[in-house]
Amino acid sequence: MILEGEPINATELLLVYYELSLFHLSQKEFIEGEKFFKRGLEEAKNRKNDLFLSLLMVLDILFLKTANLSEVLSSLEKLENERGYPYMEDLALEAARYYNENGRMDESVKMYEKVMYARKQIQRGDCSYEF
Known part of the structure; x- marks a missing residue:
């Protein structure tokens, strides 16, 4: 928990x-989302933080951008590690919802499959909820 007046780490x-x-x-x-995205991207590049660079790329x-399924899947692959699985689960679920809302059902199904894959890795204990 971050308390008011305390310094925030990177x-x-x-x-x-x-x-x-x-x-x-x-x-x-x-407009708001892109503003925070750009700030986060700049900070992640400055800090050379691969995890957050990968998250922001998704x-x-x-x-x-185009929400191209193969590009989304490719970007999610970078999260296939113990720190990335919880984020992969969340982002794949967001992608599934996005595709579903836009009538792109085949892509939505692929993303739900990715959610299930990430959950299986998490249940196996192959993850860490630390950032």
Whole structure:
């Protein structure tokens, strides 16, 4: 928990930018979402944080670019590790909802399969909820 007046570390800042980007973009609030996305991307590049660079790339492809299924799947592959599985689960679920809302049912099914894959890895204990 971050208390008012306490300094925020780089990872917490990246998490905030990512979460705010995801929230606004998934709500179709693209101006706000892109603002936080750009801040997060700049910070992740400066910090050379591969996890948050990967997370932001999924958001970029899904919400700001073409939402091409193969590009989304490719970007999710970068999260196939113990730190990435919980994020993969969340992002694949967001992608499934996005495709479903846009009548792209085949892509939605592929994303739900990815959600189930990530959940299976998490249940096996192959993940860490730390950032």
